[in-house]
Amino acid sequence: DAKTTQPNSMESNEEEPVHLPCNHSTISGTDYIHWYRQLPSQGPEYVIHGLTSNVNNRMASLAIAEDRKSSTLILHRATLRDAAVYYCILRRGADGLTFGKGTHLIIQP
Amino acid sequence: EAEVAQSPRYKITEKSQAVAFWCDPISGHATLYWYRQILGQGPELLVQFQDESVVDDSQLPKDRFSAERLKGVDSTLKIQPAELGDSAMYLCASSLVGLRRGANVLTFGAGSRLTVL
Numbered sequence: 001d002a003k004t005t006q007p008n009s010m011e012s013n014e015e016e017p018v019h020l021p022c023n024h025s026t027i028s029g030t031d032y033i034h035w036y037r038q039l040p041s042q043g044p045e046y047v048i049h050g051l052t053s054n055v056n057n058r059m060a061s062l063a064i065a066e067d068r069k070s071s072t073l074i075l076h077r078a079t080l081r082d083a084a085v086y087y088c089i090l091r092r093g094a095d096g097l098t099f100g101k102g103t104h105l106i107i108q109p
Numbered sequence: 110e111a112e113v114a115q116s117p118r119y120k121i122t123e124k125s126q127a128v129a130f131w132c133d134p135i136s137g138h139a140t141l142y143w144y145r146q147i148l149g150q151g152p153e154l155l156v157q158f159q160d161e162s163v164v165d166d167s168q169l170p171k172d173r174f175s176a177e178r179l180k181g182v183d184s185t186l187k188i189q190p191a192e193l194g195d196s197a198m199y200l201c202a203s204s205l206v207g208l209r210r211g212a213n214v215l216t217f218g219a220g221s222r223l224t225v226l
Contacts, residue, residue: 032211043113043200043217044152051212087151094210095165096142096202099151 004088009104018075022088025069031090039084083107111135113218121224127189130221134203144200191225
């Protein structure tokens with residue numbers, strides 16, 4: 001599986017936008033970019049996914065670079081409940097997701 | 110909203126004892142996954158089922174771990190005997206099988222926290 005690189009941690013203020021970066025320079029044409037997050041003491045939760053075009057849903061937006069070698073998860077207005085570990089994962093087939101260490105997002109009140 | 114059910118939520122056992130975890134996936138989800146998550150690390154895939162068949166168990170320590178999904182619905186993960194290093198969160202997830210396989214989304218349960226003393 002192609003590898004992703006994320007910062008270990010990021011800090012943001014409540015009610016401000018958050019941009020979480022992910023590099024995936026070895027991505028192949030059929031890899032989907034998935035984002036999951038894991039709140040403390042809970043299982044991972046799906047956030048968003050995309051292939052080539054930018055995507056929006058009720059939780060977040062996903063901006064994908066034109067060459068697809070990087071992407072950014074955007075939380076438009078962070079709340080304290082968004083404090084979690086965010087995982088950027090590439091997925092090609094139906095195999096299980098391969099999790100890295102993710103980005104620990106800290107939200108300051 | 111449909112959920113993946115797991116039990117028990119917490120389990121404390123002594124080493125060399127047997128322990129079992131149960132998972133009930135979302136109705137209609139043919140694919141079921143078991144993950145292990147050690148504190149401070151990302152989840153690691155242990156086994157993947159497609160209906161009642163094992164698709165991938167390459168990371169399952171088969172000398173002590175076993176998993177089954179007899180009727181292609183709910184599943185059980187067993188550890189016998191438990192060792193101190195097995196202390197972790199055991200997560201179950203399920204997904205539909207669609208034509209665009211890379212786009213399939215996994216739904217995770219809340220997990221079963223195991224502590225081996």
